Amino acid sequence: MMDGDFYYQDGVVKTHLTGKALLTIPQLNKGTAFSHEEREVFDLTGKLPDRVESIEEQCVRAYQQYQRFEKDFEKFIFLASLQSYNQTLYFYLIKRHLREMIPLVYTPLISHGVINFSTEFRATRGLYVSYANRNKIKQILRHRTNKDVSLIVVSDGESILGIGDQGIGGLVISVAKLAIYSIFGAVDPSKTLPVVLDVGTNNEALLEDDMYLGARHKRLSGSQYDELIQLFVSAVKEIIPDAFLHWEDFGRNNAERILTRYQGEICSFNDDSQGTAVVTLSAIFSGLKHQGKSLSDSRFVVFGAGTAGVGIARYLVKAMVVAGLTESEAYDHIYLIDREGLITHKTQQVTEEQLPFIKQSASLTLQDTLTESKASILIGTSAACGSFTQDVVEIMCGYTQHPMILILSNPHDKMEARPEDVIRWSDGRALVVSGSPSDDVVYHGRRFIISQCNNFLIFPGIGLAAVVAKLSQLTDDMLLLASDVVSHFCPKVQESGLLPSIDQHKEITTAIATAIVEYAIEHGYAKSQLNKATVIQSVEQSYWEPRYYPYQLDG
Template sequence: MAGRSTSRARSDAARPSWSGFRRPGRPRRFTGTRPAPPLQPCAAAPPRATSRHLAPSHRLRGTVLTAPRTATAVYPRSVQPLPAPFDRLAAGLPAEIHVAGSELLNRRLLTKDMAFPLDERTAFGLHGLLPDRVFSIEEQLDLEHEHIRVKTDALEQYIGLAALQDRNATLFYRLLAEHMEEYLPIVYTPTVGRACQEFSHIVRRTRGIWLTPADRDRIPDVLRAAPYEDVRLIVVTDNERILGLGDQGAGGMAIPIGKLALYTAACGIHPVVTLPVSLDVGTDNQALLADPLYLGFRAPRLRGAAYDAFVEAFVQGVHEVWPGCLVQFEDFKQHNALRILDRYRGRIPCFNDDIQGTAAVVVAGVLAAMRHLGTGWADQRIVLAGAGAAGTGIARLLRLAMIADGIAETTARDAISLIDSQGLVHEGRTGLDPDKQSLAMPVEVARDAGLTLATNGRGPEPGLLDVVTALRPTILIGTTGHGGTFSEPIVRAMAAGTDRPIVLPLSNPTSISEAVPADVIEWSDGRALVATGSPFPPVSRAGRTWEIGQANNVFIFPGIGLGAIVAESRAVTDEMFLMAAETLAEHVTAARLESGALYPTVSALRVVSRAIAVRVAAEAIRAGLSPLPHDTDVEALVDGAMWWPAYAPYRRAAVPDAPSEAAG
C-alpha cells in the first residue's frame, strides 16, 4: 500500500523487544499482610538545582552538573519482569493463554483479530467467529491505515484510533509506531485538544482510574481496581490547564491517555504497566456544568486545603499500592503545578512534563541552534514571554544550562528576561510569587538597559516590545497561550538587533501559537530560526524552503520515563532533564539544521528516546538513586525494556483461569 513505512523492511524478529527486566524479585503490589513503608509526611520542598548546589566533581561529557538531590523516602525494589503472560509475549515467546473463544477475541491486549493462524483458531475455538482469511499483521496495518485515512476530519480520525486501541491494542501501538509522523498530531496535539473539549460526547469506552473527592478515604481500594496489578508509570491530571484551553473537567483524561500511548509507541513501555488517572475534583467550566451529557464530577472545582488533602491522599494511595511507581503530573494549573512538584519530588519518583519536559525540549532547540550558528551560551540574550509554569520552568533550566557551561550565576541571571501579563518581571515589583522572584531582573540592570520601570506600582511596566527593543535579544520564547503575541513590530525589532534571531512560539494548539512561522520568516527577511510548539507546514520564501521543527515534549518525556523506570530511580532530577536536552540536540542532523529545523524528525523518536533513557538510567545509578550496581549494562537494560508491538505464538492453557481485563 502506498505510504507504507519503510520501517517494515526490518523484520519483527530483529525489532528490540521488551523481554522483561533482567533480575527477578518480589512482587510490587503490597497487601494488607505486608504493608508498604509509610510515605514520609511533607517536609520543606527540596531545593531546586541552582548554582548554590553545583558540585564541580560531577561531570558528564565536559558539562558541570548539579549534585544529586537525595530523596527523603527510599524504597529500593528488585527489577521485575512483566506479569504473565505478557513477559513471554513481549519477548516473542510462546505463552499459555487461559481464555478462548469470543472472550479471547475481546481481550484488547491479547486479541489478534483476523491474524489468528489456523492452529490457534482450532486450539482456542475461534472457527466460525472469524472470516476464513488469515491476515498478516502487515496486512492488518494496511487495512487500519486505510480506515483512518479515509476520515477527513481530525477528530474523527482520533475517534477511529481510539476505537482501534479499545479493540486491538497491539495493532494500535504498531500502527502508531510505524506512522508516528502522520498520527502524532491526531493522538496528541493539536487534535487531542478537541478531544478534551468534546470528550463527554465522543467517548466510547472509558479507561484508566477516575478519582473524585468522594473517593478520598478509599483511594487505595479504588487504585486496586486497576486492570493490572503491576503499575510502574502513572500519568495524572487534575484537568485544570489542558494545553492552552483551560479547565476541561473530566475531558482532560484524554491527555494522560494520549501521553501513555506515546510512551508505548516512542520507547516501548508496555501498556500493561501504565495507568492514566484523572483527579476529577470538579470544574469551573460553566459550559460543562450546564451540559446534560457531561460525564464528570458535577461540582465547582475543589480548592484550598481540601484540594491539597485530596492530592496527598492520591500520592499516599499510589505509594501504598505501587511503591516506587513513577508519577508524571500533567496539565495542572501554575499555582498548583509548581508547588505540587516541589512538595513531592523528594518523596516519590515524579516529574511535571509541562514544567520540566517543556524546559528540556526548549534547551535542546537552543543547543541545536547554537551549534548551527557557531555561538555559545555567553553570546545569548533571552526574552521569555509567559511566566506560567512552563515559562518559569524554561527559565530555570536555561539558567542551569548556562551555569553548567561555566557562566557565572549573576551573568546567567541577567541574560534571561521574563515577561508576564503585567510586563517585565523585575525585583522592584511587589506581589511577585516566589517562582517569579527567583527569576526577576535586578532593577539596576533594567534601568541600565534604558527601560523605564513603574514606580511604587504606579504606571505601566515595560511591555514585550519595549524589552525586545532595549535588550536586543538573540532568543525569543513564547509560552503565553495567546495567539499573535509575537507581532510584526516585535519580530522586526528583534531582527534589527541580532543577525540570526531564534524565535520559539511554543503555545499550543496551533490557534494560540504566538506567531505563524511564515510571518516570522517574512518579518525577519528570512534570517530567523523558528521552532514551534504545534505542527506547522514548511515555509517557502524567495525560492527557499524552511522546515519547521516542532518543540514537542514527546522528544523528552518517554526517554525520561523509561530511564527512570528501568533504573528504579528514587527521584527524577534536573540533571536528568539537562542530559535529555543535550542528547536530543545531539540527534539533530546537520541536514535538518540546514533546512531550518531545530529538532529531529518524528521518525527518529524511538532512537532519541532510547538514547535519553540510557543517559537517565546511567545518571540514576551514578547518583546513588538506583538500587542497581554501578557495573550494570545500562544499554542492555534499556533495550530489554523496549517492547515492539507484534504478535507472539499462543498455547492453550490446560486449566482456565481468566486474567483480568486488559488495560491497553
C-alpha cells in the first residue's frame, strides 16, 4: 500500500479511513454520492441524508448556492469553501461553468484572495515553509496530505502581478495555479502540492496588520534567502524526485537566477517569465499574419522590464534566432522600457537579465522610443494603469497599418489601456489582446473579440507533458514548440481575436503535451518508458476529468 490515507488501484479508490474522518478529507469526500453499499462499509450510514445523488445532481445544487451570492468576492469564498470539503465537485462545477468561473478562481479576482488571505483564512491547504523551519523541510514534505505528488507550485509571494509583495498570501496563487492545471486536465488534483516559502515581507501594511499570518520580519535576502531555496530544492529532489517544479511570482532579482540555477537539477518552470513569454509569442505569431510581416522584420517595445517583460524579450530573441537572425541582431530589434524610460547605458541599477537589451542612446520616453524605433508591436507588462495613451496609439498608427498592442498587466485597474479605447483611437486598425478578461468591442458596426493573453493556454499542456514523460528538464526548444502549437489554434480573422478560445482548452492542452512528449522521447528528456508511436494515447489517457470512483476499504 502506498504511504498515506488513500491510493488508486484499477479504477478504485482504496482507503482505511471511515466515518467522519472520510467526510473531512476533500480529496475523498463524495458527500451524498456515496452509495448505500459504501455507506455500510465505511460507517457512513446515518451520517448523510438517505438519498444517493449523482455528481451532476450535486452540481445543480452547488450552482444554485453559488448564484445566491451577488458579489464576486463572495462567490470566490464560496468556491474556495467548496474546494475545502469536496474537491471533485469543485472541479466538476467549474468545468461545467468554465467561462463564468475562471475569472473568479484565477485572474483577475485571485488578487483579492491573495490580499485578503489572512483576514479570510478558514482552512489550511498546502505547505508553509519558513526560514525558522529550514532544517525541517524534509519532514514537512513527508507530512503532505497528497502522497503521490507529480506537480508542485511554489511561491514566495514577492512579485504578484499588479499587487506586488503579499508575503504568505502567495499560497493562494500556488493553489490557484494548480487548480488551473487540473481544470484544464493536466493533472489529478490529488497529485498536486501548493507551497509557499514564507521568507517575510517588505509590505509595511502587512507587517503592521495584527491579522497577518506570515513571518513578521523584512523579506530575507542574500545568503539566508539562497540557503532556504537550496534546502527546499534538495528536499524536493530527495522526497519527491520526479515532481515538476513550477516557480511562481518570485521577484525580479530572484526569479530568473533561481530558474537558471536549478533547472538542470530538477525539472523546473517559471510561469511569469517562461509561461507569459510563450503565450505572448503565440499572440504575436497570430498578429504577424494579420500585419503581413515576419518576426525578423518586426521591432518590439516592451513596456515594463520586470520578470514578465524581460522573459518575453528573451524568448523573442530565441524565436528570432530560430527565424534566421543573429543573436545580436535580435537584441537590436527589442526596446526595453523600465521606470526611468528606455534602458540605456546610462540607466541605473540594470539587472543581469536586462543587460543584453541596453541601448547606446539617451534615455527616451515611451513616445520617443516608438518614434525612433518604428516598433509595430507594443507589449505592456508594467502594471502602470493608463500608460498607453491616445498619442501612443496614434504614433504607432502613423507608421504601421495594424499596430499590435498587447495590454498584459492585470487586474483591470493595472491595465496600460482599455481595449475599447485602443480600438477607437486606432480607428479599428489595432490588433489588441489583454491580460485580464475583456468584453468584446463594437466599433462602427464591427465587433472585435479581445483575446485574453493568459498563461492558462500554455502551462497546463506543459504540466501534462511533464507528468506523462517525467521530464528530466524543460528546455527552451520545448517552450517554443508549445508556442507554435498554440499559434495553430489561433483565429484567422482579425475581429475574432489573436488567440484561441478557452473552449478549446482540452484540444490545446493535449496538443502541447503530445508535441513536448514526442520531442522529449526523441532527445532523451523522458524518464518514463514511452513508445513514440503511442504518445497521443498516453497523453489522452492521462488527461484528468473530475469524476467519482468506487471505494474499497483497505486493511
